Amino acid sequence: MKTRDRIIEASLQLFNEQGERAVTTNHIAAHLGMSPGNLYYHFRNKQQIIAELFERYAAEAEQNLALPQGRALDLDDKARYLESMGATMWRYRFMLRDLEHLLASDVELAARYRAFSRHSLRAIEAIFQGTIDAGILDARYANAEVLALNSWLLMTSWVNFLCTTMLNDAQDDLTPQMLRRGVYQVLAQERGLLSEAARPAVDVMLERLYSPLAAD
Amino acid sequence: MKTRDRIIEASLQLFNEQGERAVTTNHIAAHLGMSPGNLYYHFRNKQQIIAELFERYAAEAEQNLALPQGRALDLDDKARYLESMGATMWRYRFMLRDLEHLLASDVELAARYRAFSRHSLRAIEAIFQGTIDAGILDARYANAEVLALNSWLLMTSWVNFLCTTMLNDAQDDLTPQMLRRGVYQVLAQERGLLSEAARPAVDVMLERLYSPLAAD
Structure with missing residues (x-):
């Protein structure tokens, strides 16, 4: 892996595990056994690392949301949309957890x-329109x-809700x-x-996705 | 109005208009034509003012969500829940806008x-259960x-969504x-x-609440 990619992957891991606020560029360099000078050769500061992580998150999300080409949408597509968005949310959870803070600290990122x-x-609207046109809804x-x-509000606020309310x-x-x-x-x-026609299959999907939310 | 209440009302107004980050206790005192010393006699710091505003917000929200006593829920109740929650969200919009920042800066508030x-x-779950039991849903x-x-996710993230996405x-x-x-x-x-049976009346409520979301 290129050094630049190693820095990005290590930052993502540390931000997700410890929270972005708690992690400095020095922590990231130490985690990689790299001198701070070598890290600064690739990224000017933490803000630039976050901006790069955001671009990867946005690219992944946009790819997840592509419409099928040349055919109608079906229930397999719906399952794929949900699974891929869940995986992306998990992979970039530090960003969803602290989105407001990240946007308040960087006007370009905002x-x-x-x-x-x-x-x-x-x-997402095009996907739902496709779902309606396909007779699923x-x-x-x-x-x-x-x-x-x-859907967008639920997906973007879910991680923060878990942290402020359920944990x-x-x-x-x-x-x-x-x-x-x-x-x-x-x-x-x-x-x-x-x-x-669509209800039985969606009920199976719902059952597979369900897990109880435990709060005391 | 008591001095303490005047400070709270002025703080709420300035936080809503200018954002909590931009407003200091000196701004609040100046807005009221009051010495900073007089303000500090009532509140130790801005954090304490925010904690008091949160208590008022929470009390108002909890009052809004009370179930009707000794009778089934009806559509007038639903209209009242929605109107009152909308009014409370508007009145304390600075808090919903910056919730994550406010909670990150104060562990007691969190x-x-x-x-x-x-x-x-x-x-809210009891209200929806009442709505189901009443045969509305x-x-x-x-x-x-x-x-x-x-519903809770939508209500608590709506103001922040408007600020980060629609404005x-x-x-x-x-x-x-x-x-x-x-x-x-x-x-x-x-x-x-x-x-x-409930659909025509709810459709009228929906039409009354609707307004387009303009983004370029």
């Missing part, structure tokens, strides 16, 4: 996020814009199961909107 | 928020826990209309879950 978020909303009651907005201590660890419950919450929005 | 958030989730597909979680500039002002759209998004979750 502008980039704004564009990414609007683009994602349009992509009932066109009388399903509204692609409403569903896209709510008993900020030091407790998130688990992939807790993230899956967020994906379940997104799919569960469709419970009343499903066509009779 | 613990208090955790308890408030869990309590609110239970209260279809018991086959509506799940009170799922709806409560998603073109952090300096742009939020409007009550933009907040109402958040309330619309919460009610719109029920679109596919409504009983035939």
Whole structure:
């Protein structure tokens, strides 16, 4: 792996494990057995590492949300959208946990996020429109814009919600199961909107995604 | 009005207008034509003012979410829940905008928020269970826990979403209309879950709450 990629991967791991606030460029260099000077040769500061991680997160999210080419959307596509978004949320969970702080500390990142978020909303709306057009959701009651907005809000606020409300201590660890419950919450929005033909398969997906949320 | 209440009201106004980060206790004292010493007689620091504002926000939210006593829930109750939560969100919008920052800077507030958030989730779940029991929502597909979680996530993340995604500039002002759209998004979750008897009245409520979200 190139040094630049090793720095990015180590930063992502440390940010996810310890929180972005607690990790300095010196920690990252020490973790890699690298001199701070060598790290600074690749990245001017932590902000630049975060900006690069954001670009990778956004690229992964945008790829996840691509529409199938030349054919209608089906239930396998829906399963793939949900699984891939869950994996991306887990992989970049430090960013979702502290998004507000990251955007408040970097105006360029805030502008980039704004564009990414609007683009994602349009992509998700197209997916829901495809789901309605394919007869999976009932066109009388399903509204692609409403569903896209709510899905985006749920996905982007789920990790932060877990940390502020469900974990008993900020030091407790998130688990992939807790993230899956967020994906379940997104799919569960469709419970009343499903066509009779699609309902059995979506119910199986819901059951597979479900995990209880334990709070004392 | 007592001096203590005047300080609280002025702080809320300035935080909402200028953002909590930009407002110091000196600004608040100057706004009231009061000496900083007089302000410090009532509040040790800005953190204590924020803690008091949070208690008022939590008390208002908990009052909004009370169940009707000794009778079943009806559609007027639902309208009242939505209106009152919208008004509380608007009144304390600075807090919803910067929640993560406020909680990260004050561990006591974070613990208090955790308890408030869990309590609110239970209260909202009881409201949805009441809505299902009253036959407003279809018991086959509506799940009170799922709806409560998603409603809470939507309500607590809506202001921040507007600021990070829909406003073109952090300096742009939020409007009550933009907040109402958040309330619309919460009610719109029920679109596919409504009983035939409840649908016409809820459709009227949805139409009244709707406003377009303009982003370039």
